[in-house]
Amino acid sequence: MAADRVDLRSLIRTIPDYPKPGIQFRDITTLIADPVGLRAAVDGLVLPFLTVEIDYVAGIEARGFILGGAVAHELNRGFVPIRKKGKLPWRTIGQEYSLEYGVDTIEIHADAIHDGARVLLVDDLIATGGTADAAIELIRRSGGEIVAAAFVIDLPELGGASRIAAKDVAVHTLVSFEGH
Numbered sequence: 465m466a467a468d469r470v471d472l473r474s475l476i477r478t479i480p481d482y483p484k485p486g487i488q489f490r491d492i493t494t495l496i497a498d499p500v501g502l503r504a505a506v507d508g509l510v511l512p513f514l515t516v517e518i519d520y521v522a523g524i525e526a527r528g529f530i531l532g533g534a535v536a537h538e539l540n541r542g543f544v545p546i547r548k549k550g551k552l553p554w555r556t557i558g559q560e561y562s563l564e565y566g567v568d569t570i571e572i573h574a575d576a577i578h579d580g581a582r583v584l585l586v587d588d589l590i591a592t593g594g595t596a597d598a599a600i601e602l603i604r605r606s607g608g609e610i611v612a613a614a615f616v617i618d619l620p621e622l623g624g625a626s627r628i629a630a631k632d633v634a635v636h637t638l639v640s641f642e643g644h
């Protein structure tokens with residue numbers, strides 16, 4: 465079945481008021497447990513980049529590892545993990561970013577990306593774009609050039625895709641949902 469004929473939206477479970485009141489949590493575990501859904505999602509992320517020069521796929525912990533690993537495999541490229549603070553075993557570069565309350569930090573291995581390497585960033589969902597923004601900064605500070613950022617889900621009302629586009633990064637998303 466062609467990837468564009470699979471209804472990815474219907475395979476994503478929406479959980480109201482999780483993890484707190486007012487949030488509609490878009491749960492991809494139902495999508496990735498479905499064999500057609502997983503393949504269609506990965507194919508959809510990969511398709512625009514089949515003929516683009518890319519050295520690495522970088523994925524953001526934790527759902528970006530599942531999708532990004534599959535995308536890297538499909539593109540015959542290596543995978544670079546971007547993790548929560550304190551999880552990577554070697555020397556790291558860190559980037560703080562703002563959450564609704566407080567700050568968090570993500571890290572990349574300092575030697576993961578060579579100067580001038582072209583990187584595709586992958587995560588499951590873009591909301592405010594704070595996480596992806598920090599990941600882009602990490603890749604750029606590592607000497608990498610960010611080719612594009614690809615997500616299964618966009619929440620356009622939260623403005624993340626526009627925020628990333630304003631950093632001169634092409635944004636590719638497969639489905640969008642209204643609201644938060």
Ligand code: AMP
Nearest residue numbers: 488489490589590591592593594595644
């Ligand atoms: P943001 O930094 O606001 O773009 O948030 C993106 C990150 O938070 C991604 O790694 C998502 O997995 C997660 N996230 C944010 N909002 C949601 C939501 N409504 N449903 C599921 N995951 C979310």
